[in-house]
Every structure is written in structure tokens, then in C-alpha cells.
Amino acid sequence: MFIDALPTAKKVLVLAPHPDDESLGCGGTIALYSSSGADVHLAVVSNGENIEGECFKDIDISEVRRQEVMASSEILGIKDVRFLEFPDGQLSMCVDALEKKFETVINEISPDIVFAPSPVEHHDDHRAVSEAVMRFVTKGCTFKAAFYEVYGTVRFNTLIDISAVSAVKQRAIQNYHYSLFGQPQVYNEAIKGLNSFRAFYTGQSSYYEAFWLISSPLTPSDVFEWLTYGMNEKTIKALSCPEIADKISSLNQRLPDNICTAAKTPILKKIYNRLLLFLKGSNV
Numbered sequence: 205m206f207i208d209a210l211p212t213a214k215k216v217l218v219l220a221p222h223p224d225d226e227s228l229g230c231g232g233t234i235a236l237y238s239s240s241g242a243d244v245h246l247a248v249v250s251n252g253e254n255i256e257g258e259c260f261k262d263i264d265i266s267e268v269r270r271q272e273v274m275a276s277s278e279i280l281g282i283k284d285v286r287f288l289e290f291p292d293g294q295l296s297m298c299v300d301a302l303e304k305k306f307e308t309v310i311n312e313i314s315p316d317i318v319f320a321p322s323p324v325e326h327h328d329d330h331r332a333v334s335e336a337v338m339r340f341v342t343k344g345c346t347f348k349a350a351f352y353e354v355y356g357t358v359r360f361n362t363l364i365d366i367s368a369v370s371a372v373k374q375r376a377i378q379n380y381h382y383s384l385f386g387q388p389q390v391y392n393e394a395i396k397g398l399n400s401f402r403a404f405y406t407g408q409s410s411y412y413e414a415f416w417l418i419s420s421p422l423t424p425s426d427v428f429e430w431l432t433y434g435m436n437e438k439t440i441k442a443l444s445c446p447e448i449a450d451k452i453s454s455l456n457q458r459l460p461d462n463i464c465t466a467a468k469t470p471i472l473k474k475i476y477n478r479l480l481l482f483l484k485g486s487n488v
Contacts, residue, residue, distance in 0.1 A: 208365045208406065210236055211348060211417060213316035216244045217309065218282075219337065221295060221321060221329040223252045223273035224383040228395050229352035230319050231280055231373035232366025232413050238281025239369070245313050247286045248273055249302070249333055252383065254292035260382065268382050276376040295332035302336040310340075315347050322351040322358035322416060324431060330354060344421040351416040353398065359431060360414035363402055367410045370399070 216237050220226040226234065226246055237244050252269035270287065277285050288305055290298060310318065320337040321330035334351060341349050351358060366373060377384070377392045384391045402412035416430070 208363050208412070210240065210364060211317055211350070211362070213237065213348075214242055215313055215315045216242050216317055216319070217313050217315035217347075218244065218246045218319040219249060219306070219321075219333055220246060220273075221249050221327070221333045222292065222383070223248055223269040224276075224377070224380045224391075225321065225330070225354055226273075226282075226319075227276050227280065227373065227376040227380065228391065229321065229354045230350075230413055230415070231276075231376045232369050232399070232411070233319075233352075233364045233415075234280045234282060235369035235372045235376075236364065236366065238283075243283045244281065245284055245286070245309075245315070246273075246277055246282045247288055247306075247309055249288050250290045250292040250295060250329060251287070252292050254294075255383070255385075263382070265382060272380050272383050276379045279372060279376045279379065293329060295329040299332050299336050302332060303339055306336055306340075310347070317348040317350055319350045319352055319415075322353055322356070323427070324356055324358055325353075326355040338427065341418050341422055342424060342427070349418045351418075353414055357398075358414070358416050359433060360402075360416050362415040362417040363406065363412040364415070365406075365408075365410055366399065366413050370396070370411045 210233070216234075218226045218230065218234060220229075226248075234244055234246075248270075251266045253266040255265055255269075274285060286309065288309075290302065290305075295302065318337060318340075321327075321334050323331065323334045323338060325331055325334065337349055337351075340347075350362070353360075374392050374396065377395065378388045380388050380391075396411070399411040399413060402414045403410045406412065422430075
């Protein structure tokens with residue numbers, strides 16, 4: 205089940221772990237909200253300084269990336285940009301602080317919907333931001349949460365048709381010359397391909413951004429079941445691997461039985477480990 209219309213919102217908050225994530229993950233949706241008259245706010249979580257390469261030697265990369273995100277935000281129609289200045293590459297070590305800071309920003313803006321990277325992103329910083337937002341979801345919150353894709357796909361329940369603003373999204377991505385290692389066209393083509401692939405589920409020749417949209421509180425078990433496509437115990441046992449099971453964390457003792465069992469599955473182990481961070485801070 206999915207929809208291809210924008211979820212109703214007058215105020216939108218987008219959380220980007222680094223400058224460029226907002227454009228890559230949900231640039232089209234941002235442009236649609238902006239053009240519809242919604243107030244879109246962007247919070248760039250890290251300072252973006254942890255990036256290496258020959259072209260970065262003689263520049264203040266953090267400042268350059270700040271300039272890039274401001275220019276891209278103007279292209280997308282973002283109302284205001286906040287720089288939270290957390291250490292790039294170290295967000296997984298300060299999730300509690302992220303949660304507190306996000307709470308402050310959310311209280312100031314009162315967004316109807318908050319966008320964040322999905323819980324199964326490959327990048328540690330992306331998962332840390334997702335974990336902090338997921339804590340609001342598991343506790344109950346006043347806003348809808350929408351988890352977007354950058355480096356990895358997520359099981360989605362919402363597709364937004366961005367065909368009308370695809371060119372705007374591409375311009376915003378193309379603006380990230382330094383953030384995207386001097387090759388923004390490579391990332392542009394990759395993301396365009398992902399957006400095109402999502403049309404596979406609609407039968408239309410179009411471009412879509414996919415989201416896992418959450419409108420009501422979920423338990424950690426609910427989250428795990430969704431992300432693993434509701435794999436049952438029989439399937440899990442069929443895929444289980446003893447040597448993997450021996451490596452499961454002692455934290456298992458605090459988790460529901462179905463989650464502990466699922467963690468013994470090689471295919472699910474990565475997802476399990478990514479969920480441990482926010483489960484660790486939940487009442488399970």
C-alpha cells in the first residue's frame with residue numbers, strides 16, 4: 205500500500221546528517237512542499253568536515269559545504285537552514301545529544317512531518333540520525349515521521365511522484381561539487397536511477413521518492429517486523445547460522461524473544477545491529 209500524493213503538512217522539518225543528504229534523499233519532495241506553500245525547514249546535523257580528497261587540501265571544507273547547502277536550499281525553496289554542528293563521522297557516539305537537540309528544534313518549529321534517513325542506511329551517521337528520530341516514534345509524537353533513502357533502500361509505504369520537479373532536484377544535487385567529491389553528476393545519475401526504479405511499483409513512466417511514513421506510535425518489535433518484512437520463526441530458523449548466533453550481543457537478554465531469534469539470521473544480522481542502537485534506549 206502506498207500513496208503518490210504529498211502527506212498534508214504546513215510545516216516540514218528535514219534532518220540531513222550532512223550537507224547533500226536532503227537533496228539526494230528527498231529533494232523532489234522538498235521542492236513539491238515548497239511550491240505548494242508549505243514552510244520547509246532544514247537542519248544540517250553535522251559540520252561536514254570529515255571528507256577527504258585531493259581537491260579538499262587548500263579549502264575550509266566545512267565552510268564550503270555550508271555554502272553549497274545554502275545554495276541548494278535556495279534552489280529547493282527551503283525557508284530556513286539550521287546548522288547543528290555535531291562532529292561529522294561521530295554521530296553514532298552522541299545519539300542522546302541528537303535526541304535532545306532534535307526535541308528543541310521540533311518544539312521551536314512544530315512540524316507536521318519530519319524527514320530523516322531510514323534505519324537501514326549504510327552510513328553510520330545516517331543511522332544515528334534515524335535512531336534519534338525513531339525514539340520519538342516509539343515513545344509517541346505529535347508529528348508524522350518519514351524515513352528517506354540515500355545509500356540503501358527501505359521497505360516503503362509511500363511513493364511521491366517527483367516528475368514535475370525532477371529537474372529541480374537534479375540542479376540541487378549538481379550544486380554539491382565538493383560535497384560529492386567533484387563528481388556530482390555521478391550521484392545525480394545514481395539517484396535518478398533509484399527514483400526511476402521506484403516507478404516499477406506504479407506501472408508508470410515517472411520518478412518517485414520512496415518513504416517509510418509513520419503516523420502513529422510503534423513498538424520496537426513493530427519496527428523490526430516491518431523492516432524484515434514480517435519474517436516468521438519458521439523462515440528465520442531455515443536461514444539461521446550457528447556461527448552467527450554465537451556472536452550475538454549480550455544485549456539480547458533485554459530484547460523480545462522474536463527479535464533475539466531473528467538476530468541469528470545472517471541476512472538480518474546487519475539490520476539487527478542497526479536497530480540495537482535505538483532499541484537500547486527503548487523500554488523493551
